[in-house]
Amino acid sequence: MEYLQFLLIIILSPLVNGIIKKLKANMQGRRGPGVFQPYYDLIRLFKKNMVVSNVTSWVFRVTPYVVFSSAVAATMVVPVISNNVAFSQMADLIALVYILGLGRFFMALGGLDAGTAFGGEGSSREMTVAVLVEPMVMLALFTAAISAGSTNLVKVTGHGTAFYTPSHLLAFSAFLVAIIAETGRIPVDNPDTHLELTMIHEGMLLEYSGRYLALMEWAHYIKQVLLFTLAIDIFFPFGLTSSGDALSIVISTGIYLVKILLMAFLMALIESTRAKMRFFQLPSLLGGAFVLALLSLLSYVMMGR
Amino acid sequence: MKNWIEVFSIVDFVSVGILLTAVALNGMRRLESSVKAYAVNSWLLSALIGIVAFMIGEFHLYAASLVTFISKGVVIPIFLRKIVREMKVTHEVEPYISNALSLTISGLLVAIVYASLKEGIFITGFSRNVLQISLAVILIGLFTMITRRKAITQVIGLLFMENGLFLAGFSLTYGMPMIIELGVLFDMLMGIIILGIFAVQIKRAFASSDLDKLTILKG
């Protein structure tokens, strides 16, 4: 039963995005679309015919499937509501990051395949952001992993009460920035814009249509919730059941949903209070986050906790 | 019987004379005079050899003295003068440095030789000083070669070196086997003759007997 917990992420991810949109709208004094809008969009896209550029090669058409299935594969090793995930032995942080990396690699290739300037620009900026984010994510995760003595997610989550230490708070703030960058949110990227000069993630998807686009978007939602869940698992690892009985599962599901909602609220808050940065100002933000991660590691090494 | 002391003093006297002619070479202005100096130097050398021969009564030393006199004292000087003439060079020696300085330096060389050839190297024989002298002559000859501009003067310097060498040879060894002496002598002669020919060639090829022109090959 709890081996299927990853389906929770896959199914809920559009909803979470809808909720964030709604919250943003409300904070900005708009009504905004309903929280279930992303589902309607996906289904409509699945039903549409597709227009594909005749410049593209098979890489372009394989990309959506790789991106989507890599995102899904990543979710399978993450404890959502129960410590008792499928293949718990391979529930590995580093592996997780690199699986997502595979998705990004193909997305960037897909962006280049159509031979348009926008796609190229999108993938170029995506890879640049990745270059800045990756070390920081790793350092943040290292702090957690070292304190848990393992890179295995189950071990990390099992090793509780970690988040009172300063090193973990630092690591968490770094990881938060990482999430913003990875999910393409303000101030790094603007998920709602289609203005060519500013877009990163949308730029790569420009040539995609119909079900390909749907898969890409969905994969994006999944990645977002996955990262939320990761943050929760690592930095607020309480409320996960290890027993399989229905009650505890219900309880922990409830706790999980609350946490996710909090994350969503946080995101919406940040997005509506911050303005989008110029692309070449990003290094200062992400560099700062890197320093936070470094400090967390340092403080852990120095204080031993 | 011979009076050793006297002979000693004579030997020293003659060898000092050789040294002086060598030093004097540095004072010479004209080519002819330096050739003369060489001739005198060679006569003194053969005389010394003669004395040594007389002392130890070696026949072949008399011969050697004679050969030396003829080759070095007569043939070579004539040959040199002939070259000097046919090269029609200006008869100045044209040294790089003033005669005074070169005289001082040659004096210095003698000092260095005496200082560096310490006691305990030459114990036996009458030639205690002669080796020093001969080495001094050799060095002075070399020094002359360094300071003189003309090809022909270099030959003269080389000849002085050889005289010094012979002086050393005879005084140290009372003469070696005849064949060796002859061989050495022959070699020397050949060398000088070849050098003479070359000197002429240089004069032809470089339109000057100045060795300064011989600096095409460098680096």
Place this chain on the structure above:
Amino acid sequence: MITILLIPVVTAIICYLLKGHRLTGYVSMAGSLLLALASIPVIRDAFSSGISEAGLLYMDGLSAYIMSLVIFLGIASAIYSIHYIDHELHVGLIDKDGIRRYYGLFHLFVFTMLLVTVSNNLALMWIAIEATTIVSAVLIGLGYTKRPMAIEAAWKYIILCTVGITFALLGTFITYYASISVRGTEGILNWTELRKVAPGLNPSTMKLVFIFVLVGYGTKAGLAPLHNWLPDAHSEAPSPISALLSGILLNTAFYGIMRFLSIVEPSTGSLFTGNLLILFGLISMGISSVFILVQENYKRLLAYSSIEHMGIISLGTGIGGPFALYGALLHILNHSIAKPLMFFASGMIQAHYGSTRIDRVKGVLSRLPFLGTLTFLGALSLAGSPPFNIFISEFTILKAGADKGLWPVVGAFLVFVVVVFYGILSGFSRILFGNSETETQGLRIEGSGAVLQRIVMFVMAAVVLILGIWIPDFIDSAIWSGVRSILGEGVR
């Protein structure tokens, strides 16, 4: 032994009488081959035990070793000369008269070097070495061409060497004198007998002797800072003669030093002689490496490399001990195969491009593939890189140095070797690669002479390569008997 000495003289006379007939080259080749045949039994005996003859002549392992090198290079150079001279005649650099003079002097030159190796009497050895100077000077300067540069080179060569060698004679005299004070009655110059009384000789006298001999024969062997005649002479001489000069003449001069070494060492102790030799070796390597680095003329570059290798040999001799000497002797062999090969090659390049300047020559590899390849291999060998022969001897010497714990020497050696590698390789890669736009006067390659020329060079290149990966036993034993004749019996 007498016959060995006579053959080249006779050959010389015949060649001279032939009045520059086209066949002269083949006659001289026949002469040198005959010489080789005649010498084989003597050399074989000499390797096993010393032979003395007529009081003045003596052969042991060392002399046999050097002699066989002289003879081998004599043959190679004679064969190479055939087409070389032919070509010179064709382009009008030489006339009939020049040809007869060239071959006559060539064999006289060989004769004098043979005489050096067989003479037992030190003064006789001196005479022979001086004679080599005179003959080779004439070969360079008046051999056949009267180019001013050749004359200049010859003049410097003869003056410097005669001056230098004067001191060697002085040293010889003093040795005789020192022997008097031991024998009491009358002195000796026979190496074999001096060897017996060596330990009794007066140390301070012998120190003086060694200084004079080192300066004297060192000048001839091209040890820096007495080397200055060498680049000029080697670059201006006709290539076969340059090959002989740097391939073996330098070694005969150094042979003289080795002979004296085994007389001087017993009394003065190996520290004095060793340090002097090491000092001269390092200075030679240092100076030559710098000059190689900035050299613009490839024949001069080769000449400086000869200085470097003489330095290495002197270093090995100075380090002392059987293995260092083994290395030094092996190095003599390797160097006198590789260097002549390079001079032969450069002679052909010069004939083809009409210039010895590095920047005038380009694309040898693409234009003359065979020659270019040999040059490439030879250059690498001279640069001391495996799998070529010279590396082996260098490494042996280094190893001996490490055995003695002479780390500063080893370090300096390595530094200089690297610099030399850079210099030689950059120089020759500029020659070998690229495509030349300079029009060339072309190289005639028809005629049996040309074929022989190529065969000889190919054989030498093969030897260079083979000795780098395999030292045949007869060479090994030959070198050991050479070492024995320096250090005395009982070694190995």
Place this chain on the structure above:
Amino acid sequence: MNSELFLTAGVVFFFLASLVSILRPNLIVYLFSASGSILFAIVGLYLLFAGPQSLDIKLISGSALEFSFGGDALSGLFVIIISILVFAVSLYSIGYTSDMKNKGLMGLLFNLFVLSMYGVVLSKNIITFLILWETMSIVSYFLVTFEGEHKSAKAGLVYAVMTHIGTAFIIALFLLLYSYSRSMELSTIKATASNIPQDVKDIIFIFSIIGFGTKAGVVPIHTWLPRAHPAAPSNISALMSGVMIKTGIYGFLRVSMDILGSGPEWWGITILIIGAVSSVLGVMYALMEHDMKRLLAYHSVENIGIILLGIGAAMLFKTSGLYTLSSIALIAGLYHVLNHAVFKGLLFMGAGAVLHATHVKDMEELGGLLKKMPYTGLFFLIGSISICALPPFNGFVSEWLTYQSLLLGFKNPSITAKLLSPLGGAALALTGALAAACFVKAFGISFLGMPRSSHAEDAHEVSISMISGMAILASLCLILGIFPGTVTGVIAPVSFLITGSYGIPSYQGLIFISESSAGLSPQFLLITMVVMAIATIVFIYTVGGKRKITFAESWDCGIPSLTPRMQYSATAFTKPIRNIFKRIYLPRRELSVSYIVKPFFVKSIRYSGEITPFFERYLYEPVVNIIHRIAGKVRLLQSGSLHLYLGYILVTLILLLVFGS
């Protein structure tokens, strides 16, 4: 059956190949080489599992020269690695060299090169090692200058000189070792290494970094690498970058970890830092290269750095006595050696195939090749994914292991090690991200989009032999990626030899490190992803049913039609990174605009920019200049004046008289 037999047979095969190559029928030559490599692989297996006693050959000649061949597990592993690559490259070369001028020479040198590499890792005494080491360098030098152009000659010169400097250091360190054991045999030296004083050990260690590092190409002595590899023919660059530079790693391991045993802590720290710097700088410079082969060459620097990260961690652990962990880290390093050999060989072959088909190396002139050369494109993509360490291919496993060993570095007692090893991990992460960016560029620009030049327009797929060569390595990329347990099992004897512990218990498809209870199963990843992909497709068709795809122009903002020149160029792609890291790149750009009517009507705009080659400009050029200036001064000694020369004689004599006697 003993291994001498196989060895001799292998050597014979390669010599046959060399001989045949004079008659230049390519097929036979390289088939000989391929079969020779198989025989050598068998020898390697012997050494790996039957132990060192299984091979011992001595060829004594003279008193100065003694060849002695043999080896242990370490040699065995490297022999196998070489064999894998040689086999593939041989097949590839059949087609690649077919239309080469003087290919006979090519075949000869190729086989000699391979033999010398085998010899290096199989040599058992100092002189054998040195001779074969330098032979390898010289033959590869010939191969670099094979094209014979001025450029390649220069590259070759730089390569030969730098590697010779390295060799000088190696000679020095071997002489030091020799002087303490009085023996040329490496085994004896190892046995007596304990009586070498520590400071001498330190010197030897530093020398081994410089000497072997030059060959391996660690920053800052890497500068020959990006020159030599592009200059060489591609099959050779595959060998050079794939295995030759690994002999440097071999030598380093042999001297610093096998012979010297464990050193003080700063040894490991040094290697860790060198590794981190090399990996980051290597990939950064690679990112700025648009010449495909130069790019790959810089990636070799990066990967050597990654390997050194593993080795450095291993040294640290060994110092602090944590032998199991040390073994794990070493396995990580060696695993990456194997992987890099495979995918870098593959990538160089791919670049060679592109070069062969289009005659250009510059990406700005390529594009859209995936349609023209489907197989090459596929294999190049696989290689790219592997080198970016993305699952489920081989690079991922070794980098994961490296991460693990770096994180376990926290178990070291000293604070420095505790701190530095995770930072090494961060460097590795940065490297990974940059590498991904770099290969998105490399593959995307040259294989995707529209052709940017006529060269790319009329490209064609290459011959079957080249494809098969690439196919072998491509499939190996996958196999080595999804059977990690097997590979670690093969490497285990080596790490046991050096660290005395087997490290990871090897399950067939799974790695599990009990020290950090971290596990990895690429098989699982692969299967899940495939299943998920299928599930997705099924899902889509159930939801959306069958929909038709219409092909059309790419979105062109209403401009009549997109031209290839409107595509994103490689330069543009890397622009952001060039900007962000300008402290490192020191980019210089000039923009020249020519107007018809200033400032309104622009005739043309020329933009040219380049990054500063830091080490060449600020490290090497000054040194060389100084040397040449000194040399120029010294030249005055030979002024041509005879009098001066005579003066030298006089002065020398007087000095000797005064001081000598």
